[in-house]
Amino acid sequence: MKKEVQLTAFSKFAGCGAKVTPAMLDKALCGLVQPYNPNVLSDFNHAEDAGVYKLSDDLAIVQTVDFFPPVCDDPFFFGKIAATNAISDIYAMGGVPITAVSIVSFPEEKLDSSYLTKILEGALDALKESGAALVGGHSIRDEQLTFGLCVVGTVHPKKMWSNNRAQDGDLLLFTKPLGSGILQNAVKAQVAGEGDEERLLKVMSTLNKDAAEIFKQFDVHACTDVTGFGLLGHLSEMAIDNPNGFEIVMKDVPLMEGVRLYAEQGFIPGGSYTNRDHRKHLISNLDELDETGQLLLFDPQTSGGLLAALSAGEAHEALKVMRKTGIEAAIIGRVSKEIEGIVVRV
Structure with a gap:
């Protein structure tokens, strides 16, 4: 790496604090209509953590995506935390992560490739621990540095967790x-x-x-x-x-x-x-x-x-x-x- 760069200086937001505000998101999603599909077991209509699609009576896939600007100045930890955060949605649905693809926006004129290498190494560290494989990704040039993953997992359709089924007691x-x-x-x-x-x-x-x-x-x-x-x-x-x-x-x-x-x-x-x-x-x-x-x-x-x-x-x-x-x-x-x-x- 060249002269050390403060990654958190690339954004006024950090990590999940960069999310679109709840009010804006609610307005954007309000009124959207999806065609009915009996195999869709979970989608954005109930603010679930991930989508779930039934493939068979005993197998469903869990899909999620998460990315954000740097949460710290260490590129390895930035990558690891971004991956950990993305994988978490699979766990929140009761699933097991199996594959991931990376999402990168990278300021080439301000950072050299060694920063991206370190970010990916951090992500791979988290993925290895989770048991999921990194199978690809997509990157674009941008003034803003962001990184994250689209993660796929599996779950039994009858064993998936939802966020709105808490019971009395x-x-x-x-x-x-x-x-x-x-x-x-x-x-x-x-x-x-x-x-x-x-x-x-x-x-x-x-x-x-x-x-x-x-x-x-x-x-x-x-x-x-x-x-x-x-x-x-x-x-x-x-x-x-x-x-x-x-x-x-x-x-x-x-x-x-x-x-x-x-x-x-x-x-x-x-x-x-x-x-x-x-x-x-x-x-x-x-x-x-x-x-x-x-x-x-x-x-x-x-x-x-x-x-x-x-x-x-x-x-x-x-x-x-x-x-x-x-x-x-x-x-x-x-x-x-x-x-x-x-x-x-x-």
Whole structure:
């Protein structure tokens, strides 16, 4: 590589914080009509994490795509995190990733090929761990550096997970700490403390593979992964067409070390505010939390954890197994027919 370049300087957004705002996306998708196809088991109409298409009675394919601008200045970790984030959608549907193709926009006049090599090496590292193969890709020249994957997985049609089937009495189990959006801003501003960036990169580059495999030992009623719309944004998608209500307890939500302090110092992504503006009307008692607490729950996550609904007994058992394997999981709320909509507790 030539003189080291700060990759995060290529965009004012970072990672999943670059997502189109929820309001814009809703307007764009509103009114789109798809021809009915009985083999389509999951599509964009229910804000699912991936599409699922049935090939036979015992086999379906899971398809997803995810790409974004740099989340860090290290090209290897950028590639690995982008791949980890894309693969996560397959796990969120209960699937197993099998192949991927890369998507690249690359500023040739500003970066030499060694940067792209490192990005691809990082992606391959994540793909190797997941068991999926990189089988191709497409690249274009652009002023903006972006990278991601289109991933294909498989799942049994009767064993796929959806995001909107949580049942009365379920508990909500979350598998990663929150705060990557805020911590990315602190790192970019060069105010993060010793070890903060290392911990951030570790969380974002950790596959949801182990968590998903543990969940498969239990009866998962609903599942999603928490990314650019924040915890409450993705929980709102779980609540679509669900007759039950959801409760989140703020004190039980795991946070990355130091992230509340950085939030109080103002290192909050713009996406946190747009996420809140779009979903706050769906959430009761939000004012019980201070401003920092609210924005933490809407912080756009890059390669965030899985959020799953299981019966109370199974949730506690799954949590025990996860903690034994080193997964920083926590039960953060519940589902009940006695709750209306989404309620937040301190």
